[in-house]
Amino acid sequence: MQRRDFLKASLAASAVALGTSASAGVTGQPIDSRKVSKIAFPEKRPLITYSDRPPLLETPRDSFTKAITPNDEFFVRWHMPEIPTHIDPETYTIKINGLVNQELSISLNELKKDFEQVEVTAVLQCGGNSRSAYKPIAGGIQWGSGAMGCAKWKGVRLSDILNRAGLKKGAHWIGFNGSETAAYYETPNFVREMRIDELDDHVIVAYEMNGEDLPYLNGYPVRLVIPGHYSDSWVKMLSNITVTAEYESLFFMDVAYRVPDNDCECETPDNKFKATKxxxxxxxxxxxxxxxxxxxxxxxxHVVVRGVAFDDGHGIKDVVISVDGGKTWKTAILDKDAGRYAFRAFRFAFKPTKYGKVSIMAKAINRLGAEQPFAQDIKWNHGGYKYNGIDVVTMEVV
Amino acid sequence: MMKKIVLIAVLSFTSAFAQVEEPVEVPFIPYEIKMGKGFDAIQANCLMCHSFGYIINQGRQSKDFWNKKVLKMVIHFKAPISKEDVEITTDYLFEHYGNGELK
Structure with a gap:
C-alpha cells in the first residue's frame, strides 16, 4: 500500500469510527498513479487511455511544465462511438442556417481566405477534469489532472461568420453540431447551444492548433474555441451552426455538464439539489x-518546481507555493503572459533540507482575488465537476 | 536562391493538404473485463456504443448508480435494452464494479 492510499484508508476508517455517513465524503487529490498506455492513438504519443471507443485520453502530469501543450500530448474526449476517420479538406463545409438572412456553406479554403484570420491562446479543460478527487466517487470517467491543455488556436471569429450570414430579428440561440455520430439513429446528436449574448469576439472557429492542422482526435478540420469556458461546448469537427429563437431541449444541454444551482454548487449523494445550471x-x-x-x-x-495556472480569462495574479503543508506560502515566478485565457507557467526554486517525503503545494490566485481552496474544503457535486483544489505533489528526498 | 524558391513553393503546396492523408485508425484496446453471470448481456447491449474501458473507468459505484447509468442509456441514448437485460446488466455491474452500497 502506498502512503497516500494508506492516508486515504485511515481517513475512511476514522469516518467510520466517528459514525459519519459515507455520504459525507472528503475531497482529496485526483488520482495520479496512472501510467500512459503502450498504444498510441493517431497523431498522439502514448497517453493515459480510458477508452478507445469513444476515445478518451489524458495528458500525463509532467506535460504541465509547458505553457503550451503539444498537439501530440493534448487530451482527447469524445462522446459518440462513430467519429469520421477521414475528412477531405477540399470538400468539407460548415453550414450556417436557421434564423439568418442568407444561409451559408463555407469551405475550409473560404474560411482561410475570405475572413479576417485571428489567433487566441486558450486553455481547453474538461468540466470533469480531476473528477477522481471527489469522494464518494462521482459518476463519469475518473480523470486525473490531465483532461486539460493550452494551445494557440487560429481561425475566424464566429461573430464575423454570423455577420456575413446576417441574424434575423428574434435570433437568441445558436446550436453547434459536430460530425460524430451515435450507433443508433435515435440517439441524440452531440449538439450544444449557447445564447447569442454569451458569445463574444473571442469565440472562434479554429482550423489550426499550435501552427498545425488540428489533430483528428482534437476535431480536425475545424472546432469551436470558447476561451474561458469548459470544453463541453468547444464542438469538434464542427459541421453545422443553426440560429434559433428558442432554446431547444437537448440531452447534452439539459442533463449532462450541470452543477447544483446554489451558491456552493454543492450537494450530498443523499440529498441532491434539484435545480441545476x-x-x-x-x-x-x-x-x-x-x-x-x-x-x-x-x-x-536544487529543485525548480514548475507548473501552469489559469482561470476563465481574468488572468493569474500570483501562484504561491508551500512546502510545509500550507502553513507558509512563498510567491513563485510567473513566466511571460501569453494572454488572459492562456496557461501561465510558473516556477519556484527550492532546496529540500530534510530527507523522506516532501510535499509541494501550489495555489493560484487570479486578478479578482479568487484563489484555489484546499482540496478537503471542496464540496461534492454529483457529476464531479469543477474541481480546483490546491495541487499537491509528494516527492522523495534521499 | 533558386533552391529557396523551390522550397517555399513545395511548402505552400503541401500546406493545402491535411496533415494526415490516409484515413486514421483508432486502435482497439483489449480492456480486461470480469467474466461472470450477466456478461453476455453486457457484451450484447453495451459494446455497440462504447468500450469496456468506459465502464471500468467509472470507478466502483453503488447499485443505484449502475441502475441509473443503464437506464440513462435507455432513456436518453435510446439504446434498445430490454427490461430483463436492464436488471441483468445492473446486477453484473454492481457485482463486479460495485462499492457494496445499494444507494
Whole structure:
C-alpha cells in the first residue's frame, strides 16, 4: 500500500469510527498513479487511455511544465462511438442556417481566405477534469489532472461568420453540431447551444492548433474555441451552426455538464439539489508539472518546481507555493503572459533540507482575488465537476 | 536562391493538404473485463456504443448508480435494452464494479 492510499484508508476508517455517513465524503487529490498506455492513438504519443471507443485520453502530469501543450500530448474526449476517420479538406463545409438572412456553406479554403484570420491562446479543460478527487466517487470517467491543455488556436471569429450570414430579428440561440455520430439513429446528436449574448469576439472557429492542422482526435478540420469556458461546448469537427429563437431541449444541454444551482454548487449523494445550471466558465486552478509523485531527488538538490495556472480569462495574479503543508506560502515566478485565457507557467526554486517525503503545494490566485481552496474544503457535486483544489505533489528526498 | 524558391513553393503546396492523408485508425484496446453471470448481456447491449474501458473507468459505484447509468442509456441514448437485460446488466455491474452500497 502506498502512503497516500494508506492516508486515504485511515481517513475512511476514522469516518467510520466517528459514525459519519459515507455520504459525507472528503475531497482529496485526483488520482495520479496512472501510467500512459503502450498504444498510441493517431497523431498522439502514448497517453493515459480510458477508452478507445469513444476515445478518451489524458495528458500525463509532467506535460504541465509547458505553457503550451503539444498537439501530440493534448487530451482527447469524445462522446459518440462513430467519429469520421477521414475528412477531405477540399470538400468539407460548415453550414450556417436557421434564423439568418442568407444561409451559408463555407469551405475550409473560404474560411482561410475570405475572413479576417485571428489567433487566441486558450486553455481547453474538461468540466470533469480531476473528477477522481471527489469522494464518494462521482459518476463519469475518473480523470486525473490531465483532461486539460493550452494551445494557440487560429481561425475566424464566429461573430464575423454570423455577420456575413446576417441574424434575423428574434435570433437568441445558436446550436453547434459536430460530425460524430451515435450507433443508433435515435440517439441524440452531440449538439450544444449557447445564447447569442454569451458569445463574444473571442469565440472562434479554429482550423489550426499550435501552427498545425488540428489533430483528428482534437476535431480536425475545424472546432469551436470558447476561451474561458469548459470544453463541453468547444464542438469538434464542427459541421453545422443553426440560429434559433428558442432554446431547444437537448440531452447534452439539459442533463449532462450541470452543477447544483446554489451558491456552493454543492450537494450530498443523499440529498441532491434539484435545480441545476450549466458549468460554463472555469474557476482558478493550477497544476504542478514537476516534480511529480514519482520524483526522487538527492538531499540538497536544487529543485525548480514548475507548473501552469489559469482561470476563465481574468488572468493569474500570483501562484504561491508551500512546502510545509500550507502553513507558509512563498510567491513563485510567473513566466511571460501569453494572454488572459492562456496557461501561465510558473516556477519556484527550492532546496529540500530534510530527507523522506516532501510535499509541494501550489495555489493560484487570479486578478479578482479568487484563489484555489484546499482540496478537503471542496464540496461534492454529483457529476464531479469543477474541481480546483490546491495541487499537491509528494516527492522523495534521499 | 533558386533552391529557396523551390522550397517555399513545395511548402505552400503541401500546406493545402491535411496533415494526415490516409484515413486514421483508432486502435482497439483489449480492456480486461470480469467474466461472470450477466456478461453476455453486457457484451450484447453495451459494446455497440462504447468500450469496456468506459465502464471500468467509472470507478466502483453503488447499485443505484449502475441502475441509473443503464437506464440513462435507455432513456436518453435510446439504446434498445430490454427490461430483463436492464436488471441483468445492473446486477453484473454492481457485482463486479460495485462499492457494496445499494444507494
Amino acid at each position: 450549466p458549468i460554463t466558465t472555469m474557476n482558478v486552478k493550477s497544476v504542478i508539472g514537476y516534480p511529480t509523485n514519482d520524483t526522487v531527488v538527492y538531499h540538497n538538490s
